[in-house]
Amino acid sequence: MRDRAGALLLALCVVGAAALLWTPSAQAYAPVEPGQAYAPVEIVHTEQVRAGPYHLTVGFSTWPLRAMQSLDFTFTPDGGLTGKSGTLSMTGPGMKAGMRNVSPLSRHPRERSVWGLDIQALPTAGRWSFTFTIHGPQGQGTGTLSDITVLDQPGPPLALSWTLCALPVVGLLAFLIAAWRRHRPSRHLVAMGV
Amino acid sequence: MESDPASTLTGPGRPSPPGRPPRPQSAGVAGAYAVLAGTLLSLIGTCWDVQWHVDVGPDTFFTLPHLVLYSGSAIAGIAGLAMVLSATFAQRAGRPVDPTVGGSPVRVLGGTFTAPLGYLVAGTGAALFLLYGLLDLWWHSLYGFDAVLNSPPHVALFISVSLTMAGAVIVFSASRAQRWGRIGFVVSIPVLITFTPITTNALNGLGLPVDHRLAGTVFFAVCFVLMGAITLRHRWVALSIAAVLGVMQLFVWWFSPWAAKVYADYVGLPLRDNLRDMPPQVPAGMPMFLLAAALVMEALLWLGRGRGWPVRLLPQLTGAAGGVVLGLSMLVQASMLRGGAGGGPMGRSATSATTVLAVAILGLAFGALAGYLAARFAVLLRLNTPAADQESR
Numbered sequence: 280m281r282d283r284a285g286a287l288l289l290a291l292c293v294v295g296a297a298a299l300l301w302t303p304s305a306q307a308y309a310p311v312e313p314g315q316a317y318a319p320v321e322i323v324h325t326e327q328v329r330a331g332p333y334h335l336t337v338g339f340s341t342w343p344l345r346a347m348q349s350l351d352f353t354f355t356p357d358g359g360l361t362g363k364s365g366t367l368s369m370t371g372p373g374m375k376a377g378m379r380n381v382s383p384l385s386r387h388p389r390e391r392s393v394w395g396l397d398i399q400a401l402p403t404a405g406r407w408s409f410t411f412t413i414h415g416p417q418g419q420g421t422g423t424l425s426d427i428t429v430l431d432q433p434g435p436p437l438a439l440s441w442t443l444c445a446l447p448v449v450g451l452l453a454f455l456i457a458a459w460r461r462h463r464p465s466r467h468l469v470a471m472g473v
Numbered sequence: 474m475e476s477d478p479a480s481t482l483t484g485p486g487r488p489s490p491p492g493r494p495p496r497p498q499s500a501g502v503a504g505a506y507a508v509l510a511g512t513l514l515s516l517i518g519t520c521w522d523v524q525w526h527v528d529v530g531p532d533t534f535f536t537l538p539h540l541v542l543y544s545g546s547a548i549a550g551i552a553g554l555a556m557v558l559s560a561t562f563a564q565r566a567g568r569p570v571d572p573t574v575g576g577s578p579v580r581v582l583g584g585t586f587t588a589p590l591g592y593l594v595a596g597t598g599a600a601l602f603l604l605y606g607l608l609d610l611w612w613h614s615l616y617g618f619d620a621v622l623n624s625p626p627h628v629a630l631f632i633s634v635s636l637t638m639a640g641a642v643i644v645f646s647a648s649r650a651q652r653w654g655r656i657g658f659v660v661s662i663p664v665l666i667t668f669t670p671i672t673t674n675a676l677n678g679l680g681l682p683v684d685h686r687l688a689g690t691v692f693f694a695v696c697f698v699l700m701g702a703i704t705l706r707h708r709w710v711a712l713s714i715a716a717v718l719g720v721m722q723l724f725v726w727w728f729s730p731w732a733a734k735v736y737a738d739y740v741g742l743p744l745r746d747n748l749r750d751m752p753p754q755v756p757a758g759m760p761m762f763l764l765a766a767a768l769v770m771e772a773l774l775w776l777g778r779g780r781g782w783p784v785r786l787l788p789q790l791t792g793a794a795g796g797v798v799l800g801l802s803m804l805v806q807a808s809m810l811r812g813g814a815g816g817g818p819m820g821r822s823a824t825s826a827t828t829v830l831a832v833a834i835l836g837l838a839f840g841a842l843a844g845y846l847a848a849r850f851a852v853l854l855r856l857n858t859p860a861a862d863q864e865s866r
Contacts, residue, residue, distance in 0.1 A: 282808070291812075305558035317531040317533065317740075317742070347616055347619070348615075348616050348617055348750055349616060349617030349618065349619035350617060360483075383746075383747040385745055385747045386746050388529065388530040388531055388742060388745060389531055389742075391743065397530045397531060398530070398531070398532065398617055398618050398619060399619070400616065400619045400621075401615065403474075419625055432616075433615055434612075434615045434616070439626075440612075440625040440626075441625050443608075443610075443625070443629075444605065444626055444654035445626055445629075446629075446631035447598075447601050447605075447632040447633055448632055449634060450597075450638075451632070451636060452592075458853055459849070459853075461850070462781065462856050464848075464849035464850075464852035464853050464856070467852045468529055468784055468785060468849070468852055468855065469784050469785065471852055471855060472706070472778075472779060472784055473703045473706075473774065473777070473778070473784055473787055473788055473848055473851075
C-alpha cells in the first residue's frame with residue numbers, strides 16, 4: 280500500500296510540474312540567460328513638452344494607454360541627463376487636491392540613458408497630466424504634458440475579478456462558520472478554561 | 474468535502490486495535506515541519522519579491538524571489554498531499570488514523586480521501602495558490618507586470634498562503650502534547666501574523682473609516698497571540714510567540730534588501746536612483762513592539778487565571794488591553810519609520826491627541842473582538858484533538 284501511495288504521489292508531482300512548465304504563458308516568460316531575462320524598453324509613441332528652457336520627449340511603450348495596464352515611460356531631455364535633475368507630478372481623474380504625488384525623476388532601470396518609469400500603470404480612465412520641473416545649467420523650468428487620454432481598463436469588469444479572487448475568503452469564512460455551528464465553542468469555554 | 478469525522482477516528486485517548494499500531498510520530502514530525510518550512514519560504518520569498526520591486530524593479534514570472542515564493546507553497550502542498558494520502562491508505566488498510574498527526578481526520582469527496590484537518594487546510598491553500606498563480610499569469614499577460622500588491626490575483630495568492638499558514642497552526646496544535654508540536658505551534662503562529670499586514674492591504678481601495686492596516690495588525694496579532702496562549706495554557710506562550718515574531722522580523726529586515734541587491738548584481742541590473750533611506754517595506758509593516766503587548770496580555774492572563782476572573786470576560790479584557798498597547802505602539806513605530814515627507818512604509822504618522830485617542834479606541838474595540846474570537850478559536854483547536862493526554866500534561 281505504501282508503494283502505491285509513493286507511486287501515486289510521484290505521478291502527481293510529475294504531472295503537476297509538466298503542466299506548469301508546458302503552459303504557454305510560462306514558456307513565454309522563461310528567460311534564456313539572466314542578462315536576457317528583461318525585455319528592452321521599446322517606445323511606440325512620443326509626446327513633446329517644454330519646461331522653461333528645456334525640451335523633453337516623453338515616450339510610451341504602449342499606445343493608446345488603458346487604465347491599469349502597465350507600461351514603460353521614458354522622459355528624455357535634449358542634451359542628455361548630465362547636469363540635470365527634476366521632479367515629476369502626475370494628476371488624474373478622481374485625485375483630490377493634495378493627493379498629487381511628486382517624485383524625483385530617476386533613470387529608467389532598463390534604459391539608463393534617460394529618465395523613466397518602469398512597468399507603471401495609471402489606475403483610472405480619463406485625462407491625465409504630467410508636470411515636470413527641471414533643474415539644470417539654464418536654471419529651473421516647469422512644463423506640463425496635459426490631456427493624456429487613458430481609455431477604460433481591458434479585460435473583464437473589475438467586480439468580476441474581485442468576486443473570483445474573493446472565493447478563498449468566502450471558503451474560509453464558510454469553514455469557520457461550519458466549525459462554529461458544529462462545536463459551539465462558547466459552550467465549552469467555561470469547562471475548558473483559558 | 475464532508476466534515477464528518479472518519480469512521481476510524483481514534484486517538485491517544487482510545488485504544489488502538491490490537492496488532493495494528495498507529496503510524497510512528499516521525500511521519501507526523503516530518504510532515505508538520507515540511508509544511509512549516511514551506512510557509513517560512515513563502516514569507517521570505519514575499520518579503521524578497523516586494524523589496525526587489527522597491528529597490529530594483531524589473532520583473533518576469535521566473536525570478537528567484539518568485540521561485541522561493543512558489544516553492545514554499547509547493548513544499549507545503551506536497552507535504553499536505555503526502556500526509557492526506559498516508560491517512561487515506563491507513564484508513565483503507567484498517568489502521569487507526571491518529572488525530573494527533575495533523576488533527577481530526579475528515580472525509581473528503583464522499584470518503585474517497587481521509588484528510589487530517591490541518592493538512593487538508595494547508596493543502597487546500599497550496600492548491601489554491603497554484604490555481605491563482607495561473608490566474609496571475611493571465612492577469613499579467615493582460616495588464617503587464619505591474620508591481621502592485623493589491624491586484625485581485627495577488628490578494629487571492631496572499632489569502633491562499635495564509636490558508637496554508639493557518640493549516641500549519643492546526644497541524645501543530647494537534648500535536649501540542651509533544652514538545653516538537655508545541656515548538657512548531659509557537660513558530661507557526663508568528664508566521665501567520667507576519668503575513669496579515671500584506672493581506673489586509675487588499676482593503677486599501679475600500680475607503681474604510683478606520684486605518685485598515687492598523688486595525689488589521691491589531692486584530693490579527695492580538696487574536697493569534699491570545700489563541701496560542703489559551704490553546705497551550707502554558708505561561709510565557711504569548712511572550713514566546715512575540716519573541717519569535719521579533720526574530721523573524723529582524724531576519725527579513727536584514728535579508729530582503731540584502732538579497733535584492735545580491736540578485737540585482739547577479740542579473741546585471743542596477744539599483745534604482747533616488748532610493749530613500751527607507752526601511753524594508755514588508756518587515757516595516759510587522760508590529761515591532763508586539764513583545765510589549767504580549768507582556769500585558771501574559772500578565773493579565775496570569776492574574777485572571779490566578780484570581781479566578783470570569784472566563785467569559787477574561788479573553789476580551791486581555792485582548793482589549795493588548796489591542797490598546799499594540800495600537801499605540803504602532804503609532805510610535807510609524808513615527809520612527811516615517812520616511813521623507815511623512816510617507817513611509819507605515820504610511821503617514823500623526824501624533825496629535827485626537828489621533829492617540831482614536832488609535833486607543835480602535836485598539837480597545839478590535840482587541841476585545843480579537844480576544845473574544847481567540848478564546849473560541851482556541852476551544853476549536855483543542856476540540857480538534859481532545860485526547861486526555863493532551864489535557865493532562
